[in-house]
Amino acid sequence: MTTDPSPDAEEPTLTVDELAARAGVTVRTVRFYGTRGLLPPPVIGPRRVGHYGREHLARLALIEELQHQGMTLAAIERYMQQLPAELSAHDLAIHRAVVASWAPDVVERVTREELRRRAGRALSDDDLERLAAMDVVRRDGDGYRVDLGLLRLGVALLDVPLSQEAILASRKVLIEHSRSAAHELSQLFRGEVAQRDGQDVKSLSAHMEPLVVQALLTTFQRSLKEELREWTSEVGGAS
Incomplete structure (x- = not known):
């Protein structure tokens, strides 16, 4: 120790x-x-x-x-x-x-106690409303349907000092831009395999998907750091 x-x-x-x-x-x-x-x-x-x-x-x-x-x-x-x-x-x-990112889309129906256990913390009615607004949980009779791939992220966002409106707007931006990037990359790769057989297409997909996801995460992380660095420099210079 x-x-x-x-x-x-x-x-x-x-x-x-x-x-x-x-x-x-x-x-x-x-x-x-x-x-x-x-x-x-x-x-x-x-x-x-x-x-x-x-x-x-x-x-x-x-x-x-x-x-x-x-x-x-x-x-x-x-x-x-x-x-x-x-x-x-x-x-x-x-x-x-x-x-x-490799986890399949998994939605399970759970009780409120099971949801609390999986979240790792107590969840108030207000917390559940915010998670529902983020499309992480949805009321289903006397239980809840929960997107397990998003649950931990949603719970972490409960403690972020941002308004619900800002979080939802951020979600919209991320979804729109990630779909746009995915579409453009897909078109690029289609051009590369247009004249190849089906096995080559599957092989390229299997190799490129993890590489693209890692590249997107790394690129976004570095871009966000640069944006935050510029923002904090501006705030510091104005004080």
């Missing part, structure tokens, strides 16, 4: 019970993952109490996504071992986004 966190890291503040509750797993699971090297050790604070932070939450979310993809524990261990040790919670979230 470590007692000296990186000066650039956010100070870990969660106990193992709080981490487990936030991640929607048991304390036993957290400790098991720790013994298998899937989670870094906690920071030991006063009274020898271990404290966890955003990186631990991000790793648990990534592990959960890998499980949803059907990976065995051994495969998950190999995947996690290949990741650079210094990855931040933000970097881990990007990895999870790439993994989640």
